[in-house]
Amino acid sequence: MERIVPARTPTAPASARRWPLHGSAATRVIEQWAAGSLAPHTLMQRAGQAVARLARAWRPHARHILVVAGGGNNGGDGWLAAALLQQHVAGLPGARVQVWALGDTSRQPPDARWARAQALAAGVEVIGAPPAEAAQPDVVIDAVFGLGLSRRVQGSAVDAVHWLHTCAAPTLCVDLPSGLDADSGHWWVEAPASPPAPRLTLTLLTLKPGLFTGLGRACAGDAIWFDDLGVSPALAPDAWLTLPGGWPDVPALQRAHASHKGRRGDVLVLGGQLPGATGVGMTGAAILAGRAALRAGAGRVYVGLLDGGAPMPALDTGQPALMLRTAEAALASSLPEHAVVVAGCGGGPAMAALLPALLARAPRLVLDADALNALGPLSSGTALPEAWVQRRKAGWHTVLTPHPLEAARLLGCDSARVQADRLAAARTLAERLGATVALKGSGTVIAAPGTPPLVNLSGDGLLASAGTGDVLAGLIGARLAAADEATLASAAARADAVAQAVAAHGALTASWRGHWPPTATDLLL
Numbered sequence: 001m002e003r004i005v006p007a008r009t010p011t012a013p014a015s016a017r018r019w020p021l022h023g024s025a026a027t028r029v030i031e032q033w034a035a036g037s038l039a040p041h042t043l044m045q046r047a048g049q050a051v052a053r054l055a056r057a058w059r060p061h062a063r064h065i066l067v068v069a070g071g072g073n074n075g076g077d078g079w080l081a082a083a084l085l086q087q088h089v090a091g092l093p094g095a096r097v098q099v100w101a102l103g104d105t106s107r108q109p110p111d112a113r114w115a116r117a118q119a120l121a122a123g124v125e126v127i128g129a130p131p132a133e134a135a136q137p138d139v140v141i142d143a144v145f146g147l148g149l150s151r152r153v154q155g156s157a158v159d160a161v162h163w164l165h166t167c168a169a170p171t172l173c174v175d176l177p178s179g180l181d182a183d184s185g186h187w188w189v190e191a192p193a194s195p196p197a198p199r200l201t202l203t204l205l206t207l208k209p210g211l212f213t214g215l216g217r218a219c220a221g222d223a224i225w226f227d228d229l230g231v232s233p234a235l236a237p238d239a240w241l242t243l244p245g246g247w248p249d250v251p252a253l254q255r256a257h258a259s260h261k262g263r264r265g266d267v268l269v270l271g272g273q274l275p276g277a278t279g280v281g282m283t284g285a286a287i288l289a290g291r292a293a294l295r296a297g298a299g300r301v302y303v304g305l306l307d308g309g310a311p312m313p314a315l316d317t318g319q320p321a322l323m324l325r326t327a328e329a330a331l332a333s334s335l336p337e338h339a340v341v342v343a344g345c346g347g348g349p350a351m352a353a354l355l356p357a358l359l360a361r362a363p364r365l366v367l368d369a370d371a372l373n374a375l376g377p378l379s380s381g382t383a384l385p386e387a388w389v390q391r392r393k394a395g396w397h398t399v400l401t402p403h404p405l406e407a408a409r410l411l412g413c414d415s416a417r418v419q420a421d422r423l424a425a426a427r428t429l430a431e432r433l434g435a436t437v438a439l440k441g442s443g444t445v446i447a448a449p450g451t452p453p454l455v456n457l458s459g460d461g462l463l464a465s466a467g468t469g470d471v472l473a474g475l476i477g478a479r480l481a482a483a484d485e486a487t488l489a490s491a492a493a494r495a496d497a498v499a500q501a502v503a504a505h506g507a508l509t510a511s512w513r514g515h516w517p518p519t520a521t522d523l524l525l
């Protein structure tokens with residue numbers, strides 16, 4: 001059994017910086033294969049033991065234990081854990097192990113039926129409703145749904161899931177928090193509030209993508225543990241979970257005594273509309289992206305501001321090393337051909353006019369915010385604009401960094417649809433455009449054509465503030481600028497590079513100890 005969240009970083013070795021993720025279909029295949037080679041009930045026995053062991057380690061003094069068990073094998077894991085915990089606490093003062101049994105027990109699958117028989121033989125108490133408020137358990141085990149949930153919750157389980165999500169007792173979720181979709185991180189009941197009590201999730205056999213993207217992290221609790229039940233999955237993963245680490249490599253930069261700024265790569269940020277007649281300016285967005293690129297080690301960072309009519313600032317007083325100029329001046333130079341271009345951080349509608357030139361000239365291009373809006377819907381079935389076709393032919397690199405609403409605009413759907421299956425949305429965009437896509441949000445998904453997507457593990461709710469997306473775009477720009485062409489040769493390598501920048505971005509809040517939540521500028525101090 002190992003702890004996945006909170007992640008043990010940044011000291012984790014490179015080999016430990018990714019885990020395979022298997023969705024429900026792949027997990028079923030692995031389960032069937034393993035069950036076929038083991039004695040009957042072995043997997044469930046191991047699952048129940050793992051649950052009971054973690055419950056005891058987490059709440060060693062718990063005497064009143066409540067298992068909420070559904071009618072399938074997830075419930076079976078719960079029944080078996082109840083049996084083992086009953087044996088453990090039997091005879092202790094105040095000991096009480098209860099199972100709130102849901103579903104039709106006459107229709108239980110064989111493993112679950114066997115597990116229930118073990119629990120009844122051990123003397124657990126079966127109840128048909130949650131305990132009264134005055135008799136709150138010391139720990140609750142949520143074993144209502146695991147892999148078997150793939151549609152909206154119905155029947156008596158709705159109330160049980162709601163009770164579990166609002167109960168004040170520490171809760172251990174078996175395999176998945178009940179209500180969560182294993183594949184997508186979609187939540188199949190009323191939108192959840194943050195659970196009021198500590199909770200953790202022990203996922204079994206495989207790590208599921210839904211735990212790490214969408215609502216997965218918000219619902220799984222403070223920690224996510226993993227037990228492979230002694231089975232090594234001989235099946236290619238659906239996605240990879242990636243950890244921070246490895247970039248920027250400050251010690252390597254220190255050791256490069258004979259280096260110079262020209263070797264660190266150049267970044268050109270284009271955007272940051274100056275205020276004009278409308279009085280609306282977005283200069284800060286481009287400055288933040290530029291500062292982030294500089295902070296992450298780019299050799300030279302240029303910021304080309306879009307002319308809104310207001311006078312150009314002479315410099316960024318917070319980071320005078322940034323080289324400010326007008327977007328026009330930047331485009332009149334050879335920077336688009338030589339630097340990594342990060343476009344769209346605060347560009348406003350003017351970005352649309354620049355986009356064709358950037359698509360045609362910039363071999364390494366990061367498209368963010370207003371540059372994505374300028375692309376417009378890329379609905380399936382319609383031919384791609386010629387500029388995209390040419391970029392793909394030339395093997396040029398394009399990275400898109402949409403948040404869910406921007407991704408929805410590009411895909412011609414709404415953001416709820418994107419959020420309902422973030423991995424699919426990112427993959428679709430990447431395949432359509434031949435680009436690397438970082439779909440932002442909890443569990444940012446990085447997808448590139450023909451390779452399994454990556455799900456980023458770092459980051460937390462402190463990143464949900466203005467300007468953090470600009471910082472990410474700048475970091476991705478710096479990461480690409482640091483790479484030579486050979487190391488970006490494959491789609492998987494490009495996805496890895498982008499994932500490193502995403503991971504470094506997520507890690508920015510991990511060490512935040514301030515009384516106030518950080519602003520995007522604070523993250524770069």
Ligand SMILES: NC(=O)C1=CN([C@@H]2O[C@H](COP(=O)(O)OP(=O)(O)OC[C@H]3O[C@@H](n4cnc5c(N)ncnc54)[C@H](O)[C@@H]3O)[C@@H](O)[C@H]2O)[C@@H](O)CC1
Nearest residue numbers: 043044047071072073074145146147148151152153154175
């Ligand atoms: N078979 C085994 O030995 C093992 C099973 N395991 C456990 O088994 C779980 C998968 O078990 P199952 O495939 O039985 O699935 P679940 O137990 O997750 O769910 C099936 C149950 O949910 C009910 N259900 C499904 N959708 C519903 C909805 N929308 N509204 C209301 N009720 C609904 C079904 O009627 C059934 O009672 C895993 O998540 C894991 O916890 C693992 O521990 C590995 C070993």
